[in-house]
Amino acid sequence: MIPAFDLLHRKIQEAIWNQETKWERLRPLQEDSIRAVLQRDNDIVLAAATASGKTEAAFLPILSRLAEEPDRSGVGAVYVGPLKALINDQFRRLEDLCKYAEIPVHKWHGDVSATQKKKFRENPGGVLLITPESLESNFINYGAHLERIYSRLEFVVIDELHSFLEGVRGTHLKSLLARLRLAAGADPRMLGLSATLGDWTVAQQFLDEALPASVEVISPESDRNELKVGLRSYLKAEEEGEEREDPEFIRLVSDLAKDFRKGSNLIFTNSRGLAETLADQLQQISHQEKWARNPFRIHHGSISKEIREEVEGELKLGEGHGLPVTAFCTATLEMGIDIGAAKAVGQIGPTWSVNSLVQRVGRSGRREGESSILRGYAIDENPAPEGNIEDRFYPNLLRFCALIELMIEGWLEPLDEDDWHLSTLIHQMFSILRQTGGLRPDRLFFQLCEKGAFRSVESGVFQNVLRALGSVELIEQMADGNLILAPKGERIVESKDFYAAFQAVEEYSVRCGEDEIGKLPVDSIPPVGQHLLLGGRRWQVIDIDGELKSVFVQPSRGYTKPVFMGTSGFIHDAVIGKMREILSTKEPLVYLDAEAMNRIESARAEFHRYHLDRSELVPFPGGVRWFPWAGTKTMLTIVTEASLREIKVECGLLHLTFSGMKDEERFRGFLNELVVGASDPLELAAHLPAKHFHKYDECLDTETLDRANARRILDLGGTARVARSALGKWRK
Missing domain, CATH: 3.30.70 (Alpha-Beta Plaits)
Structure with a gap:
């Protein structure tokens, strides 16, 4: 068998040899991918933990193929990522590889300048990194240029594929890619980069609706790390009061300081408010105990991009530079942004799904030979004799145990295929009518339902949606039969938040002088004179400007509990079933500390x-x-x-x-x-x-x-x- 490295184009081989961090060898995932891309012609899912080399596994053979046509006009490969930060990170990695092969690499998202976007449109080529929302903007604003830009498209790489497999953004992306094939006359190969899933069927269907079984899944067993888990239990105070004065909360903060003061780590919370509270408390402890350096940082979507990037940079430098850093974070660091090697992952409270827990745990154990480490912390109500019967089962601790058990078994939530996604269908109707200037109903149905992402929507349902849009004067039908956007529909498409198919929340910028600290949802802004926590620091509101949509603050010692709401989600039957199974057995759960195990035994006694x-x-x-x-x-x-x-x-x-x-x-x-x-x-x-x-x-x-x-x-x-x-x- 020819070595995988020898299959690569000479310029890509040189790029590998000239990387600043010398490659000792290709990983099994990369070798398998090189052979699959260069020697076969089917679509592919590359599945492995974060930082296992999935990006290089996809792009080494793709760039080899593009290097064979140095004078190619038009984009040869599109990389779709769910986050701007992830695209920026991957851009830096690909830029280094591409420069040796003289393959241009471009990025397109909301933070890229208009000048750079214009330069790309005038001379498209090489690799384009883009978000789904920015791809939508291509259809809305540059529909006439799609064929010129994308007609030579050979590959589409979807990063974090598992995050797109259900929900609004996934359906939106699937629709955009189907429309791109029709508009550009291209039929690119699809490569999905994914965390490990329990059932690959839906991932295969996402990449190839017609022949899902033809999609090859590459997921080497050798890339999987040993998992180490520990879980502790805490109870809320019986009396209502300040969270930070609760002895159990103080114990939690103390345990976090002990567990995460060394090394580079991530601690996930289920709400931004809890992340802010914990970061603030550890900041106070660092002052009181006169630590030489406070290693705890905070990273979530309401903090300014500059602060988030600063935290990412500190994490990436890591302990090797003598700078231990632990970041409290939400889903912003659940994706594959390169933040170096996390020693351990903390999770405060159970996640809503096994999928999410697996993704978060995968952020640790990234170095070869290292274990993935999960430290869990479950917080429950203190059960009262006449209180809620559920409290006696310590439901958060119990659910956390169920998630861990299912993760160890390798089970993950299957994907819901029952949703018609009619809201996203309406969004795509508006987009196509704006792109084309008007279209007959049968052609609209053909693009979106027969060949697009909405194949479960029958003709009768589609017609009902059109009638509903017509009845509220969002679309209208011309004498020649074409549907067009009505004035109200035009105003929707022209609004700044149209590119996203999901509902946007209005936010105000929080500023201290000229510096932006972050953003707050409009319903979470305290009155002037009140305090807030943001970015792990305390602030006092000094002014609110409705026209500028800005909150002006100054540093403060005052404290108030954060007002961010936590996330919520649907819990699968299997998780609740596993909770019952744990209660019905006598098996010890070896990852629990003594106090947590005592509470599980107490819950089992109540169960019986x-x-x-x-x-x-x-x-x-x-x-x-x-x-x-x-x-x-x-x-x-x-x-x-x-x-x-x-x-x-x-x-x-x-x-x-x-x-x-x-x-x-x-x-x-x-x-x-x-x-x-x-x-x-x-x-x-x-x-x-x-x-x-x-x-x-x-x-x-x-x-x-x-x-x-x-x-x-x-x-x-x-x-x-x-x-x-x-x-x-x-x-x-």
Whole structure:
């Protein structure tokens, strides 16, 4: 077999030899990718942990192919990344490789100057790094030039593919790539760079809808590191008060200082507010204890780009330069931005999904031979004798354990294919009508549904969406049959936030003098004279300028709890099921410290005390508690079913409380109705407490919106399953 290195173009070989950090050898992933790209012609998924060389695995063979045509006009390869910071990072890495082969490399996103963009449009070529939103701007503003720029396109590389596989941005990107093929007349090979997934089917479908089985998955076992895990438990104070005065919170801060004061580390939180609070407390401790240097920093989306890049630079320098750094962060560092080798990852509170936990853990153990290290910290309510029954199961600790167990087993959440993504469909309708100036309905359906990203949307649903848009005067039909944007639709497309298919939140810039500290959501701005935490520092608001959308602050010693809201998400049935499995067994969880293990044992005792090993129903005077051990969708469906029947119910993470349900036969009848699926899905969706989840949902007519929500929000099959289980375990 010819060595993979020998398959590369001579100039790319020279580029490898001339790298500042000498390559001792190609990694298995890179060798396999070089052979797959240069010796075969199918689409490819490259799957491995962060910093395993995925970018080079994709681009070494791609650049070799482009180097064979040095006089090529037009873009040869497009790299799509989810973050501007990630694109900037990859641009620096590719620029070094490309200069030896004399292949131009360009980037296009909101921070790139108009001059650079114009230069690229006038002389396109080589490699283009771009975000989905900037690719959208190409269609809106330069639709007539797409064929000239992209007709020679051979490769599309999608970084962080797993982050695009579901949700608005993924559907948006899939639609843009399908439209690019049609507009440019190109059929590029697709390469997806991804973290390891449990099921590759949807990733393969994303890259090749027609022949998903033809997509090759390259995921060498040898690139996977040993995993080391530790998990601690903390309880909130029984009395309401300042979080920073809570003894358990003080213990958490002390443990973080001990665990992360050395080395380069990342600590993920589920809210920006908690990240700010912890960074502030460690800043105070560093002053009180007179540390020579405070190694704790903060990094999240509300902090200015300059501060984030400064933190990234410190992390990248790392301990090798005698500068240990630990950054409190949110999802901003979950992606593959190059921040060097993190020694360990901390996670405060359980993530909403196994996928997210795996991605975060993958930020550590990046050096060859190193282990990935996860240090978890679960914070629960202190269970009171007459308090919430769920508190006795320490649900955050228990859910964290379930996520870890599933991660160790290699299970990851499957992807939801039931969503029509009608809001994103409307966005793409507007975009195409702006790009083309007008199009017949059948051609619009052909581009978006028959050949595009919305193949599950039937013709009848598509026509209903068009009628809804026409009824609110967003589009109109001309005498020749073409659809065009109406004046109201034109104003939407011309708005500054149109390029993103997701809903943008209005933010104000926070400034100290001429320096921007970061941004705050408009509903999170304190009044003048009040204090805020941002960037790990304390500030006092001195002025708010509505016209400039700016908050002016000055340094302060005053403290106030941050006002950022935490993230939320849907929890899969398998996570809740694993929680029940942990409670029902006697197996020790070796990654728990003694206190956490004692609390799990206490939760197990409560599980058996309530006979939840044999039943799912816990009667109480005047009602019943039902533990269906189901995820968010099923729980929401049960609540909506009860609301439809005017049955009073309160929903927790693990159980539902039916008050006033004294008649057992009535509750049995309710369960039987759930089993047989007596409710009309549309009628059920009409009773959802909230209906508008995405940017253009409000443009839809009521019936179409209810049909869409019945598919994406409700789970009638799961509801029937858990109701059948409850009836089967009924305690008479």
